[in-house]
Amino acid sequence: MDTDEHVIEVTGLHRVYEGGFEAVRGISFHVDRGEIFALLGTNGAGKTSTVELLEGLASPASGRVRVLGHDPYAERALVRPRTGVMLQEGGFPSELTVAETARMWAGCVSGARPPHEALEQVGLGRRTDVRVKQLSGGERRRLDLALALLGEPEVLFLDEPTTGLDAEGRRDTWELVRALRDRGTTVLLTTHYLEEAEGLADRIAILHEGRIATAGTPAEVTAAQPSRISFDLPAGYFLGDLPPLAGLGVCEHEMDGRAVRLRTHELQRTATELLLWAHRAGIELAGLDVRPASLEEAFLDIARDAAAPRTKEYAA
The missing domain is CATH 3.30.70.980 (YebC, transcriptional regulation domain)
Structure with a gap:
């Protein structure tokens, strides 16, 4: 595929924290336009550290990141209006209602659509007058997703999007994400649910100790086991x-x-x-x-391999 279609490009990416801890150790991958790409990993594998660099929240120690053809940190003003971000925890004022929260957030988003449309899209249309503190954990995740969708982003970052959702809510979210993908939205997500990655993602990468241990379609990763x-x-x-x-x-x-x-x-x-x-x-x-063979087997095999002798870089 033409590289113009690589909406996200990561090359030789490193992230080092104060004290010298290297959380990301030279990973490379790309995500194509209209693709769902899942980052999996063992605890401390570097998922969040990687996604924060893609979102432009920090600058890499070395390596190259491009989102929509731009450096998301140095050219944040060009990238941010075209992306949506769903963090693990939104942290919105608990006393505001759902509608008030959506209106407040819409005021911070370039070209935001009517908030009620985004709330309806995630199934919160009948909960607009409820205060954030009264929402269940799953409803808060739905609110987080609605706010990420206010600007109708070209690129959507989802960090553990279905944590706290019941089975029905998880399936509804999957259908929504697939519909977004089918309309051309590029989605990068992190998840602990292997079933979610296997059923939702077009391609996956499994991180281990800051490196990509394996990558490919779910079927390709599974076939290696x-x-x-x-x-x-x-x-x-x-x-x-x-x-x-x-x-x-x-x-x-x-x-x-x-x-x-x-x-x-x-x-x-x-x-x-x-x-x-x-x-x-x-x-x-x-x-x-x-x-x-299953994706779970592939994941557990990597998790058990503390020394990671098989770990190598992939140009996914």
Whole structure:
């Protein structure tokens, strides 16, 4: 795709805090126009530090950031009117009503649309007279989102957008974000919900210790992980009684008592050969559990890898 379509470009980005702590260690990625891009990461991985640089809240120690073709920190006046930001915590005056808060915020936004439209869009149309302090946690997140949408932004930054929402509210927010994407809005979000990233994002990047450990579409990231098969061998059978594991496509295995756990990148072949062997032997594999690779497995694999020997930079 033409680089003009790279609405967000990050190259060799570093962020260093006072005292020398390097929170972001040379990451590179891009986000295309009309794309939903999710940043995931273990605690302290550098997600918030990265997003703050993209929002223009701080200047990087080194590296390059461009949002809509501009430096979001040095050229903030050119970038800010075209972006919307939903922080983890809005921090709005608790005594104001929802409508008063939206009107106040609209006065700070260039070209803001009528506040009631944004409130209706996020499902707060009937809560306009309620004070902010009386809103539930999920309703406050809806208010945060409404205010981020007041300026009808070209680029939308969402930091943990569905925290505190119930299942219905989370699904409604996903549908809204997809609709924004379909209208051409570029969305960068952080989330702790792997289901959210897997179902919502066009591409993801998983950060670990300030670097991008892996990146790609959810399917690409998932495909790098082996699937799992587990079962209990019947009495009198041992691991050596199975067909050669390498021939089954097994890449890792372990045994705990009678329980056998296999990992494979060829799930269909491995499962088929295993079941054919059991059928020919006339035995039942009790507790048989077959699980395809998942984004959760990819994330946990990175989280467990404290030394991060696989970590490398990706030009996502």
